[in-house]
Structures are given as C-alpha cells and as structure tokens.
Amino acid sequence: MTANVDRPHDWPKVRLHVVTGKGGTGKSTVAAALALALATSGRNVLLCEVEGRQGIARMFDVDPLPYEERRLAKGAPDENGRAGQVLALHIDPESALLEYLAMYYKLGRAGKALDRFGVIDFATTIAPGVRDVLLTGKVYEAVQRPRGGRHKEQITYDAVVLDAPPTGRICQFLGVNSELAGLAKVGPVKSQADKVMELLRSPRTAVHLVTILEEMPVQETSDGIRELRAAGLPVGGVVVNLVRPQALSPSALAQVRDDTVDPTAVTSELARARVDVDAELVESLVAEARDHAVRRHLEDEQRALVAAEGVPTYELPRLAGGIDQGALVELAQLLRRQGMA
Amino acid sequence: MTNTPPPLDVDAMLDDRTTEIIVCCGAGGVGKTTTSAALALRAAERGRKVVVLTIDPARRLAQSMGIEQLDNTPRPVAAVDTGAGGSLDAMMLDMKRTFDEVVESQASPEKARQILDNPFYVALSSSFAGTQEYMAMEKLGQLHRQALADGSHDLIVVDTPPSRSALDFLDAPERLSSFLDGRFIRLLLAPARGPARLMTAGFSVVTNSLTKVLGAQVLRDMQTFVAAFDTLFGGFRQRADQTFALLQADGTAFLVVAAPEPDALREAAYFVDRLTDDDMPLAGLVVNRASPSARTELSAEAAITAADRLQSADSSSLTAGLLRLHADRVRIIEREQHLRERFAAAHPQVPTAVVPAMASDVHDLDGLRAIGASLASQGSDGD
Ligand SMILES: Nc1ncnc2c1ncn2[C@@H]1O[C@H](COP(=O)(O)OP(=O)(O)OP(=O)(O)O)[C@@H](O)[C@H]1O
Numbered sequence: 242m243t244a245n246v247d248r249p250h251d252w253p254k255v256r257l258h259v260v261t262g263k264g265g266t267g268k269s270t271v272a273a274a275l276a277l278a279l280a281t282s283g284r285n286v287l288l289c290e291v292e293g294r295q296g297i298a299r300m301f302d303v304d305p306l307p308y309e310e311r312r313l314a315k316g317a318p319d320e321n322g323r324a325g326q327v328l329a330l331h332i333d334p335e336s337a338l339l340e341y342l343a344m345y346y347k348l349g350r351a352g353k354a355l356d357r358f359g360v361i362d363f364a365t366t367i368a369p370g371v372r373d374v375l376l377t378g379k380v381y382e383a384v385q386r387p388r389g390g391r392h393k394e395q396i397t398y399d400a401v402v403l404d405a406p407p408t409g410r411i412c413q414f415l416g417v418n419s420e421l422a423g424l425a426k427v428g429p430v431k432s433q434a435d436k437v438m439e440l441l442r443s444p445r446t447a448v449h450l451v452t453i454l455e456e457m458p459v460q461e462t463s464d465g466i467r468e469l470r471a472a473g474l475p476v477g478g479v480v481v482n483l484v485r486p487q488a489l490s491p492s493a494l495a496q497v498r499d500d501t502v503d504p505t506a507v508t509s510e511l512a513r514a515r516v517d518v519d520a521e522l523v524e525s526l527v528a529e530a531r532d533h534a535v536r537r538h539l540e541d542e543q544r545a546l547v548a549a550e551g552v553p554t555y556e557l558p559r560l561a562g563g564i565d566q567g568a569l570v571e572l573a574q575l576l577r578r579q580g581m582a
Numbered sequence: 583m584t585n586t587p588p589p590l591d592v593d594a595m596l597d598d599r600t601t602e603i604i605v606c607c608g609a610g611g612v613g614k615t616t617t618s619a620a621l622a623l624r625a626a627e628r629g630r631k632v633v634v635l636t637i638d639p640a641r642r643l644a645q646s647m648g649i650e651q652l653d654n655t656p657r658p659v660a661a662v663d664t665g666a667g668g669s670l671d672a673m674m675l676d677m678k679r680t681f682d683e684v685v686e687s688q689a690s691p692e693k694a695r696q697i698l699d700n701p702f703y704v705a706l707s708s709s710f711a712g713t714q715e716y717m718a719m720e721k722l723g724q725l726h727r728q729a730l731a732d733g734s735h736d737l738i739v740v741d742t743p744p745s746r747s748a749l750d751f752l753d754a755p756e757r758l759s760s761f762l763d764g765r766f767i768r769l770l771l772a773p774a775r776g777p778a779r780l781m782t783a784g785f786s787v788v789t790n791s792l793t794k795v796l797g798a799q800v801l802r803d804m805q806t807f808v809a810a811f812d813t814l815f816g817g818f819r820q821r822a823d824q825t826f827a828l829l830q831a832d833g834t835a836f837l838v839v840a841a842p843e844p845d846a847l848r849e850a851a852y853f854v855d856r857l858t859d860d861d862m863p864l865a866g867l868v869v870n871r872a873s874p875s876a877r878t879e880l881s882a883e884a885a886i887t888a889a890d891r892l893q894s895a896d897s898s899s900l901t902a903g904l905l906r907l908h909a910d911r912v913r914i915i916e917r918e919q920h921l922r923e924r925f926a927a928a929h930p931q932v933p934t935a936v937v938p939a940m941a942s943d944v945h946d947l948d949g950l951r952a953i954g955a956s957l958a959s960q961g962s963d964g965d
Pocket residue numbers: 262263264265266267268269270271296407482483484557558559560561563564610843844845
C-alpha cells in the first residue's frame with residue numbers, strides 16, 4: 242500500500258479557510274469539522290472564533306478558551322492512521338487591540354491607560370470597522386507567521402480555519418465597504434487593514450458557505466456568493482449541512498410519492514425480519530415515508546439551486562444524536578472523503 | 583412522562599383585553615418573527631385591534647404582509663378576516679430612521695444635522711451592537727403612546743432583533759446608555775466644557791496614542807460627536823427607563839421562543855430566569871419547529887435490527903429504507919423530548935406550547951394561520 246498522504250483535495254493552495262453561512266445553519270460545526278479534517282498527517286491547524294460565544298469550547302466540552310492558542314484535539318487520522326492537531330483561539334477585540342498596541346507601538350503603559358479610560362471599550366464597540374480589522378488582523382498574523390521565526394517556541398500552522406460571522410455581515414467583516422474608511426482614512430490601522438485585505442483577496446484564502454436545503458438559507462447563499470465575488474473575495478465551496486437521511490433510493494422514493502408501495506410486500510418483508518407486524522404498522526411506516534418524501538422533494542429543489550451556483554459542494558448528514566467530538570470527527574471524515582480536505 | 587409542563591393557553595391570552603403587549607424573544611433563527619406575526623394575525627381575527635412590529639422579516643413574509651417597503655409606520659395588512667371586528671396593522675422596524683427621528687425630535691435642527699452627519703453617529707446608529715434592540719424598544723414606546731392617545735390599537739405584538747442571545751433585548755438599552763455615559767466619553771467632553779485642568783496627564787497619553795493609531799481627524803470627529811450628543815443623553819436614558827417600566831407592567835406578556843436544540847433551550851432558560859429576576863411577566867415557552875412525532879411505537883433499535891437483517895439479503899430493500907427512516911425519526915424525537923424535559927425539570931411552572939415544523943417555510947397568511955392554530959391547540963392534541 243502506498244502512503245498517499247498528500248492525496249489531492251480541492252483547496253491545496255488555501256491557508257485560510259473562512260466559514261460563513263446563514264445563522265444557525267452549522268457554521269461553527271462545519272468550521273470545527275473542517276479543522277479536524279485538515280489536521281491529518283502531522284499537520285497543525287488553528288481554529289479561530291471571533292464572536293465571543295465560546296462555541297468551540299462548548300462543542301469540544303472544554304473550559305472557555307482564553308486569548309491564547311490552546312491545544313484542542315487530535316485531528317482526523319489519514320490513511321496510515323496518522324493525525325495532526327487542532328489548536329483553538331478565541332479572539333476578542335479588546336485583547337487584540339491591546340496586543341496590537343503593544344506590538345506595533347510599544348504602548349505598554351499607554352495601552353493600560355487606554356483600557357483604564359474605557360477607550361478600548363469605546364474603540365471596539367463604536368467603531369465596528371476598527372473592531373473587525375483587529376479580529377481579522379489577529380487571524381492574519383497566525384496565517385502569515387513565519388516558520389522558525391523569531392519566536393522559536395511559537396507554533397506555525399499549515400492551515401487556519403475561521404468560524405466567521407454570518408453571510409449578511411461577512412463582506413463588512415472582511416473589511417470591504419467598511420466604515421473604517423470613514424473612521425480611519427489614513428494611519429497605521431488603515432495600512433494594517435490593507436495588508437489583511439491583500440491576504441483575503443489572494444488564492445491563499447477561500448470563503449466557504451454553509452447552508453441547509455431550505456429556501457431562505459439557499460437564497461442567502463446565492464446572495465452571499467454574488468456579494469463575495471463583487472467584493473473580489475475568493476469564494477470557496479458550499480457545505481450543505483443537516484441533510485436528511487437518504488435511506489430511500491430514488492425509485493423507492495418515487496413509489497412512496499406515487500402511493501404505489503405494495504403493502505403486502507412490505508408486510509411479508511417485515512415478517513421476514515422478525516418484526517411483529519400488523520396492517521397499522523405498515524400504514525404508519527409508509528405514511529412516515531410520505532412525510533419524508535415531501536421534505537426530500539423540497540430539498541431536491543433547493544439542492545438544484547445550490548448546484549446551479551457552480552462551486553464545489555459537500556454534503557453533511559443531520560446526525561440524529563446531535564454534535565459531540567465523536568460526531569465532529571465523523572463529519573471531518575466525510576469532508577475528507579468528498580475532497581474538501 | 584415525568585416532567586410535563588402545563589399547556590400554554592394562547593387564545594385565553596389573546597382574548598384577554600388586559601393583554602396589551604406581547605413580546606416574542608428567543609435566540610437567533612428560532613421563529614420569533616414567525617411567531618409574532620402568527621399571534622398578531624390570530625388575535626386580529628379573534629377581534630383585537632392589533633399592530634405587529636416585526637424586525638427583519640424574511641422577504642416573502644414581508645411581501646405577503648405588504649410591509650416590504652420600509653417607511654417605519656404601521657400599514658394595514660390586506661386579506662385579514664375582520665369578521666370578529668378586529669384589524670391588523672404591521673410594520674418593519676427601520677432602525678436608523680427611528681434613531682434619526684429621535685435625534686431630530688430632541689435637538690435643534692442645526693444640532694441634529696451636526697449629529698446626523700458625524701461618522702461616529704453613522705456607526706452608532708447603523709451598527710452598534712444593541713442599537714436595534716434599543717430602537718425596537720423606542721418604537722414600542724411610540725406605538726404604545728399613540729395607541730393610548732388615539733385608541734388605534736389595543737394589542738401590540740413585538741418581535742425582537744436577531745441576536746445571539748435573547749437577553750440582549752433586555753440588556754441593550756442599558757448597554758447603550760452606559761456606553762454613552764462611559765468614562766472615555768466623559769473625558770472627551772471635559773475639554774469641550776472648559777476647564778483644561780481636567781486634561782489629566784493620563785488622558786493626554788490616551789489622546790496621543792489614539793492620534794497615533796487612528797489619526798487626528800478621528801479624535802476630532804469623536805469629540806464633535808460626543809459634544810453634540812451630550813445634551814441628548816438624559817433624554818435617551820429617561821425613555822429607556824419608561825419603556826422598561828412598560829415591559830414590567832401587568833398588561834405585558836413575554837413569550838420565549840426556542841427550537842428543540844440545546845443552544846436555543848439554554849438561551850430560553852437564561853431568559854426565563856432573567857425575566858423572573860427583573861419582575862417581567864412571563865406568559866410561556868414556545869418550542870417551535872419540533873419534529874413531527876412518530877406514527878408507530880416501534881423502537882429505533884428494533885427498526886435498525888430489522889433493517890440490517892433485510893439488507894444483508896437485499897441491499898436495496900424498500901422496507902429496510904422505511905425502517906431506517908423511522909429509526910431516524912424516533913431518535914430525533916427522543917432527543918428533542920429529552921431536551922424539553924430537561925428544561926421543564928428546571929422550570930416546571932412555565933406553560934409551554936409545542937409547534938411542529940411545517941413541511942416548508944412559513945411565508946404567507948395561510949402559513950401564519952396554521953402556526954397560530956397549532957399554537958392554540960396545545961393540550962387537545964398533546965403529545
Ligand atoms: N450535521 C449536523 N447534525 C446534527 N446537528 C447539527 C449538525 N450541524 C449542526 N448541528 C446542530 O445545529 C445547531 C446549530 O449549529 P452551529 O452552532 O454549528 O450553527 P452556527 O451556524 O454556528 O450558528 P450561529 O449562527 O448561532 O453561530 C447546533 O445545535 C449543532 O449542534
């Protein structure tokens with residue numbers, strides 16, 4: 242058997258994976274699964290969150306994350322059973338601003354004074370453009386971090402995954418049309434923003450969109466793709482999440498839909514499988530399948546709309562037991578199998 | 583079942599003329615807007631004169647209610663059955679415009695212009711986390727004053743902004759006013775008010791470093807904004823306090839909406855506790871988009887075992903597919919049931935309504951009627 246460690250996948254050049262999508266469709270879940278999927282074969286992957294919700298800590302059942310890169314989990318093993326590791330970082334704007342001031346201005350004392358006077362709070366709440374550039378600036382730093390740089394003990398990353406704000410705010414968050422233009426037209430924050438933008442617009446970044454197969458999220462996905470393209474940001478793939486089980490073949494589905502399922506055949510099959518069967522059970526199972534077929538039909542319509550966007554798509558099933566670390570690894574393997582990582 | 587919460591009697595709440603305000607809260611995406619619109623429609627068709635304040639409704643829902651144009655005033659909804667003597671007006675909140683109107687009503691035209699043009703005001707009024715909540719409260723206050731004055735409405739149904747936490751609705755006004763009252767803003771104001779001695783050494787370190795990072799223009803804009811806004815602070819705080827008192831009044835009913843998911847139910851639990859702490863009247867919990875219950879008792883395990891047996895002989899067995907679908911459905915229901923029971927164990931007194939997930943989105947009046955009917959039929963078809 243050959244060690245096919247670098248087996249091809251769809252995003253070989255990408256170092257920064259931004260995961261967005263409509264609220265509640267599974268951005269955090271998919272970001273975590275993607276980080277695990279990328280962290281194979283000894284690779285280091287950083288999973289970042291920026292919305293102050295500690296969703297990563299909850300998903301992985303660990304203590305709330307500090308503003309510090311922490312080892313989170315082993316990644317998904319490759320064909321040879323070799324995994325890498327996922328680290329996590331919770332980026333909050335206050336800490337990012339203080340770090341930024343300390344790093345670029347050696348503002349040790351003044352930084353503290355700023356905090357004491359409530360300026361950090363002021364700058365990070367009222368000037369959302371400033372806040373966003375601080376958040377993306379920190380991500381930028383992790384992506385660009387040179388190997389074996391000045392700080393030898395600092396870990397470098399093969400990929401960074403960002404659990405980003407929802408589609409409606411993604412372009413603004415990534416610094417396009419930002420109010421920053423109105424607030425800080427010149428100066429160091431502006432040049433920081435420009436550097437970040439250069440990375441974001443390069444082929445080293447991909448903005449993936451998560452959706453479910455419902456009308457509003459799919460609509461938001463196409464709108465999002467259009468806006469990202471208009472802003473010159475690289476659109477990645479679409480991850481279709483929470484897909485209903487595909488337990489029925491297309492022909493079985495058609496039979497259910499056309500009401501041509503033969504109850505005697507089902508009855509005898511159930512009896513063969515040693516199920517205590519009566520007519521009511523058969524009727525109930527077929528009726529449940531009919532409910533399912535209605536939803537599957539709606540899903541298929543939406544799936545066609547997603548496909549029409551012409552970007553790589555990946556599907557993840559709705560796991561009936563909910564999401565825990567084991568479930569995330571399962572989703573990670575599915576992403577790998579489909580070539581997302 | 584061990585933890586069965588009392589059923590929520592929605593019609594009794596809607597028919598009770600002392601119910602003047604219904605607020606629908608909950609985590610993002612759980613169905614607050616849908617529930618608000620459905621309740622408003624049902625109340626109107628049962629004879630109440632209703633206005634519903636929606637926030638960011640889905641495009642198609644807004645269209646079918648005739649409120650897709652943002653003009654920040656309630657418009658009558660067509661095709662509502664007014665047979666019982668009720669009516670329904672609806673509006674969609676325009677946050678920035680509401681804010682602008684408050685500024686215009688509180689400041690001289692010249693000063694108002696100065697504020698409205700300032701980049702910090704633009705940022706504050708369009709994207710400060712909390713402005714939307716604050717403006718929803720402001721609009722609620724306006725609608726309530728108007729209803730009292732001209733009797734145009736006897737029930738106001740309020741949707742709340744999409745936010746990660748239901749608590750934001752209660753916290754945001756306070757956050758905005760304490761922000762406007764913050765130390766830094768006070769300091770920025772000090773020079774404008776005169777005595778230069780207030781420019782402490784520490785503060786000049788601050789201004790110098792801000793100038794370095796952001797540039798001098800930004801600091802000047804900040805100062806102009808804060809100075810111009812200063813006189814409005816008192817007014818803002820007072821109005822927020824009034825609306826807060828309105829929310830505590832007996833005529834108000836809070837409905838907490840949640841999806842049968844861990845995050846949404848956790849948010850709902852926080853919110854219920856908070857309402858209790860703040861003396862706010864909780865009417866009940868709506869568990870929205872519940873999975874439809876199974877139609878037969880067959881257990882998930884038995885179904886899977888049988889499906890495995892069938893598929894070992896015939897991998898494309900239709901019956902095996904039926905069994906697997908059933909098992910999946912049972913597992914999801916069991917999980918939702920478990921989550922609800924956990925909530926009920928901690929909050930046993932909270933009246934609850936369970937609304938099933940409809941096959942497709944709710945985007946027209948018929949869909950809203952179906953949700954309303956399901957909200958009102960708790961106990962009769964109980965599960
Ligand atoms: N494939 C899946 N199978 C089962 N449950 C899932 C799946 N994906 C997501 N979920 C569940 O759906 C809910 C929403 O997922 P998640 O928190 O990842 O969404 P999100 O888009 O990050 O939400 P938000 O907009 O609130 O940040 C969570 O309870 C999560 O556990």
